[in-house]
Amino acid sequence: MHIHFIAIGGSAMHNLAIALHQKGYQVAGSDDTIHDPSKSRLEKYGLLPKEFGWFPEKINANIDVVILGMHAKNDNPELLKAQELGLKIYSYPEFLYEQSKDKTRVVIGGSHGKTTITSMILHVLNYHEKEVDYMVGAQLDGFETMVHLTQENEFIVLEGDEYLSSPIDMRPKFHLYKPNIALLSGIAWDHINVFPTFENYTEQFRIFTDSMVNGGSMVYNEEDKIVKEVVESSTNHIKKYPYQTPEHFIENGITFLETAEGDLPLEIFGNHNLQNLAGAKWICQHMGIDEDDFYEAIASFKGASKRLEKIAENSSTVIFKDFAHSPSKVAATAKAVKEQYKKRDVLACLELHTYSSLNAEFLVEYKGVLDFADKAVVFYSPHAVKIKQLEEVTKEQIAQAFEREDLIIYTNPEEFKKFLFNLELENKAVVLMSSGNYGGLNFEEVKSLV
Known part of the structure; x- marks a missing residue:
């Protein structure tokens, strides 16, 4: 079977491509941009496209199945060609x-x-x-x-x-x-x-x-x-x-x-x-x-990647990275760390990164979610708000939504990094909650703090 992936570089899509390749199918695909780890993993199996972009000429009657990823748009040139030829088009879950x-x-x-x-x-x-x-x-x-x-x-x-x-x-x-x-x-x-x-x-x-x-x-x-x-x-x-x-x-x-x-x-x-x-x-x-x-x-399960993942620890300090971004996840993570380290000060750093979390109307859902932390920081990028074409969110709106008077708010990645790297970490438990990277924070460097 000959399978073509439109948007092969996605985290789920590239794994499916590799799995089908290993199953013996003939697999190819396209994408306009592919980052690591997808890029190096596709390359390892000979599945990385020779050049990035969309190429409708790749789509022909010899293809048995097209698998369409969410990263593609509904006017994608390869998708339009596949529809024109009447090829079988599946979504990933289908x-x-x-x-x-x-x-x-x-x-x-x-x-x-x-x-x-x-x-x-x-x-x-x-x-x-x-x-x-x-x-x-x-x-x-x-x-x-x-x-x-x-x-x-x-x-x-x-x-x-x-x-x-x-x-x-x-x-x-x-x-x-x-x-x-x-x-x-x-x-x-x-x-x-x-x-x-x-x-x-x-x-x-x-x-x-x-x-x-x-x-x-x-x-x-x-x-x-x-x-x-x-x-x-x-x-x-x-x-x-x-x-x-x-x-x-x-x-x-x-x-x-x-x-x-x-x-x-x-x-x-x-x-x-x-x-x-x-x-x-x-x-x-x-x-x-x-x-x-x-x-x-x-007993030997250490957790899923990026889910309360311990990235650094010594006798008096521990630092976690966590994927939490929705209100319920943030509250549960902050509470879990405080209950586990009752005798330590807990610093919770939350990046508002997703469409929902940067929506001014949705912000009220974050009321009280950082209350279990002894010190709380919120980072967001005004640039990310613009990219998502959302209404501008102000520091005042965030402060009001979280309802925490001592909340620290950063919008500049360098200023947030400076704050983090100048902290006194003795007797601290730090949790960095985000589905992003705080505007370019290198987590390998963060490990060196401990």
Whole structure:
């Protein structure tokens, strides 16, 4: 099969391209820009385009399938040519479904925690040498690619993203997978550029729940009131398995899980992560891993990349990098770090980087999210606001939204870096929360602070 990727450089797209190449398909693609790690990884497998740009002449009748990425626009020259020739065009999730429609599909959904839960499940399965197909949104220790597809594996584990499928398919990705087994971790309004109201956003999770196959199993976080209502009110003929935060305690900066076999020390911490662990355990049990084997494996799980990732530590200081950017994630991360390091001052640095977080109307959702931090900093780039063609956001609006009198606000990357590098870090826990890089901050340099 000859497959052409339009926008092959995306983090998900390039991993799918590599997975299909490894499966024996003939793979090619285009993009107008590709950055590392996608660039070097595509190059390693001989899949990097010889030149960047869109080339409609590459599109011909010999192509069996075109896979269209979100980075492309609906007037992309290669897309228009493929439509003109009547070629089969798939979105990324559509094609994953085609590859897995004869397998048992396990889909992990939710506004937050889905990457971590998917990573936990794959870590446990890998530990016990249980082979499955998968797609996950973060690079994991022990896994070369984020996508793995075979003919023979019984299960496929999919991270179920609620964002749109492609420029010509405006359905959320996780509506296309039709899970046999699913999980919902939490619902907190996000992607306001696509889902303008909370009700509209919540509706996507109702559709997801109702898209499960008849007799499927839904694992859900019953401590999230919205998730509980969405799942328990569904009339779909599915089995429902609630979970909640497991019993645990913290001693000398280590979180211990209370189990029937004794107290289990974990590499991870925070109520969100413990909820994630409880959900992952249910899913693994549905996939044939018993409770004792789950605990044995999860003890060595260090977390998903960029999710409360410890980047530097000595006897008196610890620095974390975290992907948190939506209000619920930010609050949960700040709280987790403070609870884990009660005797240290917690410095929380948040970059407002996404479309939602830079929207003046949405800012009020951030009220109180940094209250668990002893010191709080917000960084945002006025340039990023312009690029996203949003109304200008002022420092005063941010200060008012967060409702914290001592909030420090930076708009200049150099000034933020100067502040960070001149800090007295004795007896501190620092967490850098962003889906960006604070206007060019080198995290390798940050490691040298400790």
